Structures are given as C-alpha cells and as structure tokens.
Amino acid sequence: MNTVVSHEADGDGRVRVSLAELIALRSRVARLRLPPQDSRAMRVGNQSSRLYGRGMDYAESRAYQPGDDVRRLDWRLTARSGRLHTKLFQEEREGQLLILLDQHASMRFGTRVRFKSVQAAGAAALAAWYAVRAGERVGLMQFGGCTQLQRPRAGVHGALDVCGAIAKGDRTASVHRQPLSEALHHVIKLRHGANRVLLISDGQCSDELARNRLLEMMRHTAVRLLVVADALELISMPAGHYPIEHDGQRRTLVLQSIRQRESFQQSLGAGQARLAAMAQSLGIPFRVIDTAADPLESVSALLCDRGGRR
Structure with missing residues (x-):
C-alpha cells in the first residue's frame, strides 16, 4: 500500500485521527533506547526456543x-x-506483531485533550514504529466496524501501511457492535503468523466469552493489552454541570450528590474495569491510560516485556 498524506482527509488529532501525526511518531520512537534483543530465542507465549x-x-x-x-x-x-x-x-526467526485496534463507536468519546479513538490510534502507530525498529514485522486488525486483517509486513512500509489503515478506519463510521470474543475468535482462525499481539481497547465490547478466547490465544501467542479510558471513566468527578455534545446536539449533565457521581463513574467505566480485571486474572501484562496521557511509555513497556499491571 502506498501511503499518501491528504490534507483534506487528514484529521485534527483531537476528534479525528491525523495521518500526518501518526507518521511523525516515527521520530519519537527513533529516540528510544531499545533493550538488547535475544537473537537466540523466539518468544511465543511463555516459551522460548533455540533453533x-x-x-x-x-x-x-x-x-x-x-x-x-x-x-x-x-x-x-x-x-x-x-x-x-x-x-x-x-536459525534466525523474525518476530511478528499484530495490533488489534478497537474501532467501536464508544471509542469516539473524550473529555480531556482527545477522543479515546485518537489516543488508541496514536498508541497503535507508536507500537508499529517500535516493532519495525526492533526488527519485527507489524500488522493490524481493526474491529468494531469492518473487520479486516492486514498481515504483518517488515520495515518502514509495514508501519506506513498500519498508519494508513488506521486513518482510513477512523473515517469509517460504524454503529455495529462486535463482542470482543468474536473479534478474538476471528484472529485465532486466521493464519496471521504473528507471535505477539497487542490489543488496544476501551473494554466496552468485552464479554464473558472473551476470557476463554484470550486463554486460547495465549497458548500460541504472547498477548499484551493497552486499555484506553477517559478521565470520567477512571475517577469520580466534582459536583457540577457538565456540557455534553453528541451527534451535534448539546446537553447538560448534572452531577450533584456523591452517590450520583460515583454511580455515573462506575457505569461509564464498567468496560475498562472489566477488561483490566480479565487481563489481571489471566496474567496478561496490561496498562491503563487516559486520553491526556503520553502513550509512548506504556507502549514501549508492554512491547519490551516490562508491561506491569496498573
């Protein structure tokens, strides 16, 4: 795929993905100090083999x-x-990273700096640039709208393909809700060749069956998880009146009592809490970031296997 930056189609980096910004993230990854690679082992799940x-x-x-x-x-x-x-x-084996990116409508929400969808897109692009710099192939599967696999590809062209596909997916509006278990099952059935998977989601699509699918995937693939959340999903907000805009219509959300505010926060953040708890119970390294955070540290920590649980 030849990636062309179009000014008309490019986003603003806040509510829409900016392809130019995704490509520019390459320079940030280039300044990172990557950990030494163990060329004698190919890591698959918790196993390593010498060939x-x-x-x-x-x-x-x-x-x-x-x-x-x-x-x-x-x-x-x-x-x-x-x-x-x-x-x-x-025998030298090239690592392959597959990024699973959530494109559900719930991702197009944010009260701080940018939408969750834009934050997730930036994190996915950083992961792509990190992978190719570490000598890995990188591919992408977006779900929640059009589920299409982009097989892992090596080098700069692999990362550019991922960035272009992310920007294109962001422009595709979808109201289709796809359970996480269904997306994971689709990935498991495909012969994508990846030995590592990075799942990026807000958890709103997570379901009970997803736990079994993750277990199945972990038998052959090293799984990492980045949970993207909005500030309202993580902490109880102060009492007040909050303007909300949806589909061009403005509303005012009134939150006064402590019980009212806590109930709102727990309801809004149920998805990310459920997905994080699932990852913790399975021993999957994960990070939780909000829409105002810099995702670079979390992405690099997960991909260099230092991914702690937060």
Whole structure:
C-alpha cells in the first residue's frame, strides 16, 4: 500500500485521527533506547526456543560428529583442544506483531485533550514504529466496524501501511457492535503468523466469552493489552454541570450528590474495569491510560516485556 498524506482527509488529532501525526511518531520512537534483543530465542507465549541450523548467527561449538559440514569447523577451538569442533548456527526467526485496534463507536468519546479513538490510534502507530525498529514485522486488525486483517509486513512500509489503515478506519463510521470474543475468535482462525499481539481497547465490547478466547490465544501467542479510558471513566468527578455534545446536539449533565457521581463513574467505566480485571486474572501484562496521557511509555513497556499491571 502506498501511503499518501491528504490534507483534506487528514484529521485534527483531537476528534479525528491525523495521518500526518501518526507518521511523525516515527521520530519519537527513533529516540528510544531499545533493550538488547535475544537473537537466540523466539518468544511465543511463555516459551522460548533455540533453533540451530544453517542460520545467520553463531550459537556455539561442539565436538565434531560424522556428517558435519567441514566448512563449519571451528579451527581455533580445534587447535586449542586438539579435537575437531563444529560451529553451530541458529536459525534466525523474525518476530511478528499484530495490533488489534478497537474501532467501536464508544471509542469516539473524550473529555480531556482527545477522543479515546485518537489516543488508541496514536498508541497503535507508536507500537508499529517500535516493532519495525526492533526488527519485527507489524500488522493490524481493526474491529468494531469492518473487520479486516492486514498481515504483518517488515520495515518502514509495514508501519506506513498500519498508519494508513488506521486513518482510513477512523473515517469509517460504524454503529455495529462486535463482542470482543468474536473479534478474538476471528484472529485465532486466521493464519496471521504473528507471535505477539497487542490489543488496544476501551473494554466496552468485552464479554464473558472473551476470557476463554484470550486463554486460547495465549497458548500460541504472547498477548499484551493497552486499555484506553477517559478521565470520567477512571475517577469520580466534582459536583457540577457538565456540557455534553453528541451527534451535534448539546446537553447538560448534572452531577450533584456523591452517590450520583460515583454511580455515573462506575457505569461509564464498567468496560475498562472489566477488561483490566480479565487481563489481571489471566496474567496478561496490561496498562491503563487516559486520553491526556503520553502513550509512548506504556507502549514501549508492554512491547519490551516490562508491561506491569496498573
């Protein structure tokens, strides 16, 4: 896919995704100090494997065995030990990250700085740039509207493809509600080749069956979760009158008593609380960020396997 930045189609970065901003996030990731990569292991879930063969990277040497390729003799160790030794090389496997991005209508909401959908889009773009900088392929599946898989692709073009698809998905209005379990089942059935999955959602679409789907996915894939929430979903607001706009119509929300405010917050934040609790019970590393936060630290922490639970 050739990504072209169109000024007319580009968003404002607050209520609509700005493709230019998604692409510009590459420079922020470029300044990060990435952790050293373990080239001898490919992590799948909680398992790692060492693969030896005619690969690119030297792994170790062992005593010569009949049938070994004489071109791979370790002459230095042979000279020191007086016995023939053969160099073993590991097969290099490229990591692949698949980003699952929630595009439900509930994501198009925000009371601080930007909509949840815009915050999630920025986090997804950061993840894409992080992955390709770390030498991984990156792909994308958006759900909640048009469910379409973009298979992992290597290099800058892979990240650009993801950014372009995110911007296009943001312009597609949808009222279709897709349970998270259904989206996860769709991913499991597809042969996408990814060994890591980053799910970005506000949790409003999470359902009871999603827990089983996540368990199934975790058998073969390392799963990480970024929960995007609005400030109103995380804390009880002070008493007052709050103007709300929806579909071009303005309303005033009146919150006075403590019970009224707490009930409103718990109702509004039920989705993100449910999804975070599910991740915690399954041992999935996750982070919760609001719409005013900088997502870079959370994304990099999750993708370098330092993802703690908050």
